[in-house]
Amino acid sequence: MKKQKMTYLSSGMVGLAGLVLMGLQTNDAQAATNGTVNYADGATTVWTSPEVGQKPARYLATNQQVTIQDTKQVYGQTWYKLGNDEWVSSQFITAGDATAQPAATTTAVKNTVTANFQSGATTVWADTTAAQPTGEYLTYGTTKNVIDQKDLNGTTWYQLESKGWIPASYVVLNNPNLDGVTPITNAPAVTPVAATTTTTEVQAPAAPQATTPAPATETPAPAATTEATTQPAQTQTTTTQSSQQTIQATTTQQAPQTNTTTKASGNAQTVINAALSQIGTPYVWGGTTPGVGLDCSGLVQYAYAQAGVSLKRVTTAQEGAGQRVSLDNLQPGDILFWGGAGASYHDAIYIGGGQYVHAPQPGESVKKASISSYFMPSFAVRVL
Numbered sequence: 001m002k003k004q005k006m007t008y009l010s011s012g013m014v015g016l017a018g019l020v021l022m023g024l025q026t027n028d029a030q031a032a033t034n035g036t037v038n039y040a041d042g043a044t045t046v047w048t049s050p051e052v053g054q055k056p057a058r059y060l061a062t063n064q065q066v067t068i069q070d071t072k073q074v075y076g077q078t079w080y081k082l083g084n085d086e087w088v089s090s091q092f093i094t095a096g097d098a099t100a101q102p103a104a105t106t107t108a109v110k111n112t113v114t115a116n117f118q119s120g121a122t123t124v125w126a127d128t129t130a131a132q133p134t135g136e137y138l139t140y141g142t143t144k145n146v147i148d149q150k151d152l153n154g155t156t157w158y159q160l161e162s163k164g165w166i167p168a169s170y171v172v173l174n175n176p177n178l179d180g181v182t183p184i185t186n187a188p189a190v191t192p193v194a195a196t197t198t199t200t201e202v203q204a205p206a207a208p209q210a211t212t213p214a215p216a217t218e219t220p221a222p223a224a225t226t227e228a229t230t231q232p233a234q235t236q237t238t239t240t241q242s243s244q245q246t247i248q249a250t251t252t253q254q255a256p257q258t259n260t261t262t263k264a265s266g267n268a269q270t271v272i273n274a275a276l277s278q279i280g281t282p283y284v285w286g287g288t289t290p291g292v293g294l295d296c297s298g299l300v301q302y303a304y305a306q307a308g309v310s311l312k313r314v315t316t317a318q319e320g321a322g323q324r325v326s327l328d329n330l331q332p333g334d335i336l337f338w339g340g341a342g343a344s345y346h347d348a349i350y351i352g353g354g355q356y357v358h359a360p361q362p363g364e365s366v367k368k369a370s371i372s373s374y375f376m377p378s379f380a381v382r383v384l
Contacts, residue, residue: 035080035093037064041139050079050087052286057086068095111146113158113171115139118183120360122171124164128157134164139363140183143176267307267384268333274306275299275349275357278366283359288313296346299359299366300335303349309383315344322383327371333384336377350380 037044043059050072060066070081071090078090115122115138124136128150138144144166148159156168172181277290284293290302297318301311304321311318319337330336332352337344348358351368359366371377 033068033095035066035068035095037062037066037092038094039092040141044088044092046082046086046088048085048087050074050077050089054087060088060092066093068093111149111158111174112143112176113146113160113166113168113173114143114176114178115141115170116172116178116181116184117170119185121363122166124160124162124166126164128152128155128165130167134162136160136162136164138166138171141178146173267309268331270307271303271309271333271349271384272351272357274303275366276351276368278302278359279357279368281359281366283362283364283366285362287359294359294366296348296359299357300347300349303357304383307384311383315339315347316342318347319344319381322381325380325382327377327380330380331382334380334382336371336380338375338378340378344378348377 037060040062043061045059046057047054048057051074066080066082066088068080068082072079072081072087079087080090080093080095081087117138118140121137121139124134124138126132126134144160144162146158147161150157150159150165157165158168158171158173159165170184172178175181278294278299281291281299282293283295285295286298287293287295288298288301294302297313297315300318301313304311309321311321315337318335319341321335325331325334330350332350334350336348336350336356336358338346346358348356348369350356354371355368356371357366357368360369369375
């Protein structure tokens with residue numbers, strides 16, 4: 001039976017950078033209501049607690065009916081209480097009686113979009129600038145209703161019922177079964193909408209594939225996993241008073257030209273080998289156990305420990321472990337960071353050739369990835 005890890009407690013490409021500073025909020029008791037398990041890719045884990053240190057209590061099947069006894073807010077994420085020491089993230093339960101017959105009213109037919117990006121989750125953005133994620137992510141095959149549509153800068157955007165926006169290049173319109181559609185495996189480029197008097201450099205946040213829950217222990221960005229902060233993706237704006245400024249702003253959106261021939265030093269190679277040895281280890285919020293569960297900063301901490309370097313636990317603390325270096329002059333073993341300095345929400349280990357090793361997010365395992373303009377690191381630190 002497929003186990004799930006704790007859910008991506010966020011409102012954006014969420015991460016692990018200071019969650020311990022936030023508190024828990026509990027709603028008053030509410031009347032019990034029915035719910036239906038909506039997770040279709042495996043069993044849904046029922047946890048003994050929605051907070052750190054919980055254990056699996058049991059598992060639920062797709063479309064299984066449950067009774068929601070109470071709700072609780074943990075770092076901005078809603079959890080449903082199903083019984084004594086039984087909690088499930090609200091994103092895996094559809095509240096309401098799925099068996100109840102709808103009233104005999106005429107309902108307008110709605111357009112739908114179905115996520116077709118198979119290599120990860122698709123980010124739902126707060127608006128069509130693709131600058132701030134909402135915290136909602138669509139895994140491959142997820143279908144949502146559409147309430148509006150815009151065509152901007154040659155890109156079609158669909159607005160979902162949840163009010164977020166998603167580019168058409170990641171979804172299929174009115175084909176929930178994806179019949180005859182080839183899955184997208186490489187992230188298509190999305191053209192952000194720039195203001196008329198400014199040129200804006202937007203660094204897109206990571207698109208987490210939030211499919212299974214797990215509690216967070218670091219800092220949120222946008223509000224919940226330990227590797228992301230509640231801040232939106234960092235943007236840099238320069239006026240278009242000269243063509244030179246415009247050129248600088250647009251060219252920096254491209255992937256950096258990394259040194260692909262530099263070989264790692266002995267200690268750096270030890271770090272890289274340690275990180276590569278963890279490929280396939282499941283992502284777990286706050287995870288520090290190799291082969292069992294790691295989060296992004298847990299992987300970096302473990303890999304450097306194998307080279308005799310002691311790093312602190314969370315991404316913001318690891319920023320100060322070495323010297324800042326340019327993304328155009330990376331060396332194997334450098335630590336890549338996403339997010340602003342002091343508010344980073346994700347990090348990884350650069351291994352050369354434009355690639356890095358990281359623990360992406362809930363529902364995924366440690367793996368290699370390539371630097372791209374879609375998910376561009378914000379800065380790098382050289383420790384060795």
